[in-house]
Amino acid sequence: MLRVIDRYAFANRLRAVDPAQKAGLAVLVILLCLTLDRPLVGWLALGWMLAVAIWYARIPWRVVIAVLGAESTFLALSVIGVAMSVSFDQPVAARWMTSLGPLWLSVSNESLQTALRLLSRALGSAAALNVLILTTPLVDLIELLRRLRAPALLIEVMTLSYRAIFVLLDTLEQMVTAQTARLGYASWRATLRSSALLGSRLFVVAYQRSQALETALHARGFTGEVRVLPLCYRIDRWLWPIGAVVVASLVVAGWWP
């Protein structure tokens, strides 16, 4: 999943657009979803953001839906928790109920509405966030943080971890392949043993890599601060008008009597 997101973040139509512009749009939509407390706002935001991701940024719809789907499974669990109430007494006004031994599970009209409102808000916000992460590589987000004067240490840690994640992913894949080739996952027992070995070995490799990386940084004159040139971006002429229409429609949906 991480690799897929990363690939599209580097290969979509909005790749070169200033991250401030994309983050601005996403943050506005998320704020509106959270403040305007009406299901319609969330659904509308969801629709708009899917449209922007698929038609404007040209990210394949399967990818957009897959990422949203993964997030939805987590959301669904919490939404079900909100919708359903559990009690020892038989509920009076419930839309739906069932008994489970001494317990009563029930869904009331009220709780259903709360749950739906929560779901719409969460999906709208998630879709807006997805537009950002699917069109903007982490490099650009880090660059944005730098411009916003985030602490240098935070930025360095993010840069190095981002890079380390992919190096470790490669190593992990190679190790799993090598173990599989030697029947490391052929049985339940072998799987347990192989995973344990993999974990400890990966830790050692990560440590060695970090040592080697530090030497390499010193070889290039590292003196304790990671400094690199800023990246160059373009401002997308259409993203502002699109954003204005999205925001206007959300506000109207939120305030219209």
Place this chain on the structure above:
Amino acid sequence: MTALLALEAVSYQFPGSPTPALRAVSLQISAGQRIVVLGRNGAGKSTLLLLASGLARPQQGRIWLNGAPVDYSRPGLRRLRQHVGLVMQSPDEQLFSASVWQDISFGPLNLGLSAEAAQQAVLEAAAMCDVTDLLDRPTHALSGGQKARVALAGVLAMRPRCLLVDEATSGLDLWARQQVVQVFDRLVAQGGTVVLATHDLALARRWADLVVVLHEGQIVVVAPPAQAWADPAVRALIAPPEVWEG
């Protein structure tokens, strides 16, 4: 003529290691040379390059840069790194940034160049290493050959006069290897020096004008390739007999 870089009876033992990795090694490196360092695994090739680039400090002996002993203070090391660049064995250990452009800019900025001058250095190094069209790519989505050239560009952007390369051509196919060798040739054509640690005998024979053979931390011979091969004892230290047949 003073050597660009000179090692004088240099010894080095890794902390906690029972035997020294280098023993009384002396070597002169001058401008415009193509030097290949040969020797078995563990012979001390990487250690030699580590010491020559100031990343490790010899316990005995001295290293001279342009006729002056290397000064291990911060400004002294900066001066050394301006002249001597080191490319590590695996590009994955060297590339730290997510974008090629930013990774290459790291060294020049550390030398204290202004943003414009650093930008110029990045573009020049990228052109020299044929990675100009990769500048806006993420480092983790490059092929092995591309990674190697980007790592090389990251060091060349500091405009070193002496480039130390530790087996950077090992994992590459013959085409990618040739592209890297072309970069070395461009540097030598500009008066630079390349010191390459490798196991690639064919490359040593074809490309080097000086071969340094290391064995158990000691230099066995420093000579042009043909002359180095001539001695059967030296040949035995470089490769098993089967390799030399034919």
